[in-house]
Amino acid sequence: MTATITETKTGWPDRINEAARKLTQGYALVVIIAFAASLAVGLLILAALGVSPWQALSVMINGAFGSRMAIGDTLVFMTPRLMTALAALIAIRCGFYNLGAEGQLQLGAVGAVLPATMLPHSLGLLLLPISLISGAIFGALWGLIPAVLKLWRGANEIIVTLMMNFIGIYFVKYLVEGPLQPAGSNFNMSAKIANAAQLPLLLPGTRLHLGAVIAVVTAALLWFLLYHSTFGIRLRAAGLSPRAARLQGMPLSRLILSSMLISGAIAGVGGAIEVLGVQYRLIEGFSSDFGFDGLAVALLGGLEPLGAVIVALYFGAINSGTIALQSVLSIPSAMAMIMSGLPILFLATIQGFRLVKGRK
């Protein structure tokens, strides 16, 4: 990254400026307040359940960061949400409201499991990249459909992407109850993938796998794409002001198609990672709403890759922290949903007030 360091001196104009704008609008502050407030409310709820908030907090922090295993779990939980968040943000930055990361993730998982279970084991280490790429392709093609429908027929992408999520979810259900269910099995899951197709574990004694690294590297690449490539600046111009971009010759349709290909591919790899790094099979309901979480992560992170990493980490920590709450203090895991839902509520409320107050 030495190249980017030399550029700091001349300034990353748009990057710094946009960050400054968000700061001056108090966005970062608002997000921090939203998170702090949700943590406080979450602990209050626990207090109401008769648990000492301080004890709960320490159990959670321990469960999320207290040991190597805890950190590994947190990162494993972060990974799919980061991938879907990145998928959502690249499309939204181009002005295309892709709410379909969940479906693209499902298809990506299908794309990964097919080669990982069916190709001859003799391919050896090639199986992993083939499965990942296949997941990316499945996700990308799934993401391309709403883009094509929009450009060709003007179909509203919000509705199409949202509905296609359910098609994706039920498609996986069909596959694992039918064609992909091993003969004689009663479980709604595919056969186990080849060992060579599994994502390598990174830290002995933890579940941490290479997928977490793939997710963070994807975030860095996306940041580079958005702020340091001509593609990224055109994509942002088209998203912010399509009419101005069009008059300066930016090919809006091509930009939307490419951003949706990238978006679908990222979500698809997210699904592939779940199969290749966590479950080692395709399982019905393997995604606990990762796609929808990802949308929340993207928006809470201000549609910035770095913001997405931070918020996804928070979501991951809440996930592993509340599992600890459940096992140590027998607190229902629904707490996790409350804790990750609250920041969105707070953020929306605070922003809503700001909007009403700031109205000219």
Add this chain to the structure above:
Amino acid sequence: MPPDPYLTLTAITKAFTPGHPVLDNVTVAFRRGEIHAILGENGAGKSTLLNILFGMYQPDMGGILLEGREVIHRSPADAIANRIGMVHQHFKLVPTFTVAENLRLAAPPAIRPSLARNADIARLADSFGLSIDPKAIVSTLPLSLQQRVEILKALINKAELVLFDEPTTILNPAEIAAFYKVLRQIAAAGRAVVVVTHHLNEVVDHAQHASVIRRGKLISSGPVAGRAREDFVRDMVGHEVDLSAALDGTGEAPGAVRLSLQNVSVAATPSSSGLRDTSLTLRAGEVVGIAGVEGNGQRELFELVAGALTPDSGTVEAGRSHADGRPRVGLVPEDRHQEGLVLDLPIAVNLLLNKIDEAPYARAGRLNHAAITARAEEMRAASDVRSRNVHVTPRILSGGNQQKIVLARAMNEDADIIAVYQPTRGLDVAASEEILRRLRDAANGGRAVLFISSNLDEIMRISDRIIIFYAGRAVGEVNGRASREEIGALMTGGAAH
């Protein structure tokens, strides 16, 4: 001895950022029966002053005296209760509602029953001289009629003081005349009227009182009678600006054909006639003005020249084209905020938006920020864009500075044609003169300039030839010295029949 003021703003001071007052100790008085014009450069603080009076901002110091009594406007609701109405530059109507529904929505409960039937509303509107169809959906109305709805809202709320922020920038000359007739009527009924405008002719012709603000300070406030446009300009900018400075061509015959439209047609829409079998040529070294009432094909003409529209029939040929077939043209679009700029990207990117993927600004798909910044700084200096640097967004700049960015980009295009559409809309006189000057210089330097505007004065000053559009066709062509009457007749289709 003039009558006592109806309302006085006393010693208003307001700073959005500490230490940089936008308004500095401004005192002005508005009287019943008068049209009071407020003048000033872009960013002088005019809108801020009206917004404070209307309760949208609180002054840091100073106050409001209503018939000698001190009042405080914490919100627009307070101002409305004190019988103040405001017509904003960007309307505050519900676009999907009918005129009648919008009016009922704005009316206080006590008055609402009297607006129950559409016929009541139509009658009321007629009584103010503001005839309108109560059943019309607001979004389908032209801007001049939407403005009427806003005025009616104020009058239904029994406003005694009506504020207008740049009401005429969206109107064509005929609509402007009709608008001031309405204002005179409103004032004659004993109300006070305040108008912010950049058009000095309107002040001289219609206002009784004028106040000039320069960089937040009140420079003058007094009767209009006996003052000339030049006096106001001096107060506004602090030095003389020659408003009738010649914008002449070089005197040489125009050169080669740079752009030619042959028999182009574009389908009509509800708000526009489209284009019907129209031809036009543009030559090096000339400014060709396109005059006409809005909606007679100007927008389609601009979009064709920009390559953003393909004609249903006919051809558009430019001397040079982009790789994707669009004509190579420097563009100054009509809508500065939506079409001219990407308001949330930095000035540097906006200045080079048309070249952002070319060397040296990009290499192998990678942005070269150093080259972008260096070139943008150069362009900013040459065009005198007043901003801290090129890394801020144009959103926070005044209209004049925003337009300088758009024009600088158009000039920086490797094109021998420049097409501009309403290039001085919303700009103060000095900024407008500057834009006209630059366009004339571009033509004199050998470029071809297509100048589309609804401001006939400007067209007449800058153009070598004037082509008049009516119902989607070029119905006439006159040279730059033609009379206003001759052009006006063609604009309404008079000479075409």
